[in-house]
Amino acid sequence: MIREVAWRLFASEYNDANLEAEGTGERPPSYIVTPLGAKVNRVFVVGVITDVENVGTDGQPMWRARVSDPTGTFHVYAGQYQPEAAATLSKLKPPVFGAIVGKSRIYSPQPGTTYTSIRPETIKAVDETVRDFWILEACRSLRKRLNAMGEAQKMDPLTKEGLVKIGVKEAIADGIVQAMNHYGRVDLSRYTAMLAEGLRYLLPEYREPIAPGEPVVEAAAPAKEEPPREPDESEAKVLEIIASLDKDGKGAPWEGILENATSKGVSKDSLEESINTLLDKGLIYEPILGRMKKI
Amino acid sequence: MKEELAPHVQDINRALGNKVSEQEIERELSSYLNVYRVSLDTAKRSIVKKHGGNPATLAMGVSKTLRELMPGEQSVNLLARIVSVNEKDVTVEGGSKRILYGILGDPTTTIPFTAWEPLSVPLAKGDVVRVQNAYTKEYRGQVQVNFGSRTAVAKEAPTALPEYKPGVGQPYVGKPTPVRVVDLREGGSNVAVTARILSVERREVEVDGAPKAVFSGVLADETGKTQFSAWKDFTLKADEVLRIEGAYVKSWRGIPQISFDERATITRLKPDLLPSSERLNVSPRMWIEDLADRGGAADVTVRGILIDLREGSGLVYRCPECRRVLRKGACRLHGEVKGEPDLRVKAVLDDGSGALTAVFDRELTEALLDKTLDICIASAKEAMSTEIVRDELADLLVAQPIEARGNVTSDDYGLMMIVETAKLLKVDVQAEAREMLEGLEGSA
Numbered sequence: 001m002i003r004e005v006a007w008r009l010f011a012s013e014y015n016d017a018n019l020e021a022e023g024t025g026e027r028p029p030s031y032i033v034t035p036l037g038a039k040v041n042r043v044f045v046v047g048v049i050t051d052v053e054n055v056g057t058d059g060q061p062m063w064r065a066r067v068s069d070p071t072g073t074f075h076v077y078a079g080q081y082q083p084e085a086a087a088t089l090s091k092l093k094p095p096v097f098g099a100i101v102g103k104s105r106i107y108s109p110q111p112g113t114t115y116t117s118i119r120p121e122t123i124k125a126v127d128e129t130v131r132d133f134w135i136l137e138a139c140r141s142l143r144k145r146l147n148a149m150g151e152a153q154k155m156d157p158l159t160k161e162g163l164v165k166i167g168v169k170e171a172i173a174d175g176i177v178q179a180m181n182h183y184g185r186v187d188l189s190r191y192t193a194m195l196a197e198g199l200r201y202l203l204p205e206y207r208e209p210i211a212p213g214e215p216v217v218e219a220a221a222p223a224k225e226e227p228p229r230e231p232d233e234s235e236a237k238v239l240e241i242i243a244s245l246d247k248d249g250k251g252a253p254w255e256g257i258l259e260n261a262t263s264k265g266v267s268k269d270s271l272e273e274s275i276n277t278l279l280d281k282g283l284i285y286e287p288i289l290g291r292m293k294k295i
Numbered sequence: 296m297k298e299e300l301a302p303h304v305q306d307i308n309r310a311l312g313n314k315v316s317e318q319e320i321e322r323e324l325s326s327y328l329n330v331y332r333v334s335l336d337t338a339k340r341s342i343v344k345k346h347g348g349n350p351a352t353l354a355m356g357v358s359k360t361l362r363e364l365m366p367g368e369q370s371v372n373l374l375a376r377i378v379s380v381n382e383k384d385v386t387v388e389g390g391s392k393r394i395l396y397g398i399l400g401d402p403t404t405t406i407p408f409t410a411w412e413p414l415s416v417p418l419a420k421g422d423v424v425r426v427q428n429a430y431t432k433e434y435r436g437q438v439q440v441n442f443g444s445r446t447a448v449a450k451e452a453p454t455a456l457p458e459y460k461p462g463v464g465q466p467y468v469g470k471p472t473p474v475r476v477v478d479l480r481e482g483g484s485n486v487a488v489t490a491r492i493l494s495v496e497r498r499e500v501e502v503d504g505a506p507k508a509v510f511s512g513v514l515a516d517e518t519g520k521t522q523f524s525a526w527k528d529f530t531l532k533a534d535e536v537l538r539i540e541g542a543y544v545k546s547w548r549g550i551p552q553i554s555f556d557e558r559a560t561i562t563r564l565k566p567d568l569l570p571s572s573e574r575l576n577v578s579p580r581m582w583i584e585d586l587a588d589r590g591g592a593a594d595v596t597v598r599g600i601l602i603d604l605r606e607g608s609g610l611v612y613r614c615p616e617c618r619r620v621l622r623k624g625a626c627r628l629h630g631e632v633k634g635e636p637d638l639r640v641k642a643v644l645d646d647g648s649g650a651l652t653a654v655f656d657r658e659l660t661e662a663l664l665d666k667t668l669d670i671c672i673a674s675a676k677e678a679m680s681t682e683i684v685r686d687e688l689a690d691l692l693v694a695q696p697i698e699a700r701g702n703v704t705s706d707d708y709g710l711m712m713i714v715e716t717a718k719l720l721k722v723d724v725q726a727e728a729r730e731m732l733e734g735l736e737g738s739a
Contacts (some may be wrong), residue, residue, distance in 0.1 A: 099694035202728040
């Protein structure tokens with residue numbers, strides 16, 4: 001029994017997955033295969049734990065944590081069979097950078113609908129440097145799969161052996177073939193944009209929302225293709241509004257944000273969209289219902 | 296051809312209870328072999344299956360030399376010498392079972408074997424055995440022979456095979472295969488490497504009761520380093536660059552090592568053909584997936600994250616007899632003993648390509664904690680639990696990116712690194728991200 005590797009992958013790729021696969025052996029491990037062919041049994045995630053909630057009962061608690069990375073949100077569930085992780089989660093005070101090692105889970109309440117989640121083995125509060133290193137590793141891992149998938153899409157017919165011949169490791173080649181059979185030809189540009197987004201998240205020249213009135217500094221290497229999910233102008237405005245209205249540290253009230261945004265020319269629809277994106281990116285969170293707080 | 300196949304035709308016929316004519320079987324067998332070109336073994340099994348018989352009742356496997364064996368053979372016959380044999384207790388499906396394992400040799404090569412069922416004859420080192428209906432598997436890239444319930448093992452006269460002497464094998468046939476150090480695999484024979492000797496020393500060892508000189512040390516090429524043993528005095532000197540043809544590869548706990556003897560040809564090459572000893576003596580950085588492929592390596596560097604602390608990390612007590620870590624104050628072998636305190640870390644190091652167990656000794660653990668063993672004992676006494684040391688280590692290490700250097704060995708539980716040096720990894724994340732982003736935009 002060789003220990004399963006802990007995959008570093010972004011929430012957005014993980015949540016795109018809806019294929020389950022079973023391994024071989026006496027107690028076959030189960031995997032989630034992502035559209036890029038990552039065959040995931042164990043994951044290692046570092047992100048911002050934005051909220052922790054007991055979605056079970058007091059007698060039988062089930063702790064749910066949302067963990068956001070630059071691309072989306074992981075859902076982590078710990079109950080009575082993960083006592084250590086559950087105990088750690090119940091004591092955490094979000095927002096906090098958290099490192100989670102856990103097993104991949106997929107849940108399908110009805111055909112056509114699937115939810116991916118993580119069943120944690122270990123949870124630990126960490127600092128920003130650990131999170132930044134994780135993003136870098138997740139980017140590297142994503143780039144490797146993008147390259148391999150790019151080669152795979154050129155192959156006709158696609159075989160595991162063909163991939164191994166061009167230097168793809170067997171375990172990865174296996175996942176790629178399964179992914180191609182299930183998802184077909186996935187649009188790689190979406191994942192290339194995700195990779196760029198992850199990398200830009202690490203770079204201060206892209207990270208700081210630009211305050212209105214300040215001269216706009218053109219980045220040294222302008223992107224040829226603007227990915228659709230870059231923090232845009234209205235997101236920067238909303239982020240600023242939230243920061244300015246958060247006077248007591250409990251977060252900015254929704255009504256105030258809406259009023260302020262409207263006066264700055266941001267429509268309600270665009271505001272809601274910005275808030276959702278900022279939540280997904282882990283730049284803000286909702287400490288209590290109806291209040292937004294900058295991380 | 297026809298005559299050679301006759302016994303196999305009869306074998307198939309017997310397995311099918313004589314219900315198919317010999318001509319029919321002969322015709323089919325010939326078609327499988329000559330038209331479809333499958334192996335004899337596959338052909339026989341397919342024919343028996345096709346006619347509704349049970350391929351397991353085939354009595355006659357195909358005789359092969361050890362060198363010819365491929366993984367996944369269902370039925371092979373061998374004539375081989377027991378080079379070594381040992382007993383081991385294993386847990387199979389919940390029950391304990393005694394199995395035999397060791398090494399088989401014939402003039403072509405040596406191969407590990409395992410006997411999963413009790414044998415009708417006791418096996419001893421040096422015995423020559425005729426094995427029928429054994430099967431093969433691949434384990435870590437090497438063919439292994441297995442004796443199962445259908446396998447028959449009988450002793451033959453010791454003269455049936457030339458005597459096996461370690462290091463004094465038969466001359467190799469054919470040209471040696473050039474191999475880079477990083478690609479050396481256990482079981483390889485008649486290989487050629489071009490390498491620089493980094494160190495060499497003469498040792499006296501005992502082989503079959505007689506003293507023998509062996510010249511061992513470390514050699515390297517651009518791809519990596521390996522231990523070597525020369526069973527003949529080639530007057531090797533540190534720093535010289537050689538081409539060694541006709542070497543063979545053994546492994547010590549998964550780490551491939553190269554050996555050579557009088558069958559080998561040594562050619563001295565120009566010293567500037569390879570980088571200097573200093574440059575070659577670095578510990579190469581490797582991915583764990585590549586270490587898993589190789590089965591281990593000497594003195595490598597791995598970068599990864601300590602994602603978990605294993606049980607038995609922190610303040611432990613060892614048996615004074617055998618150094619095993621005590622569980623609940625008792626040694627597995629020596630019962631209740633007064634344990635000697637020690638510090639260690641057994642952690643899972645995962646680099647995203649694979650995982651290994653990294654073991655840090657007392658000295659490294661003290662350095663990581665910045666505390667001595669005595670201070671740890673004192674704080675454990677105060678807290679009335681040794682857990683406090685483990686918790687402190689977990690706080691310090693879990694989720695930490697580290698760089699660890701040491702020897703990586705492997706066994707049934709996977710890879711293990713005995714860490715020689717370790718440091719917390721400091722990476723310039725921004726610089727690497729910028730470089731990756733530029734690469735991405737450049738190729739877009």
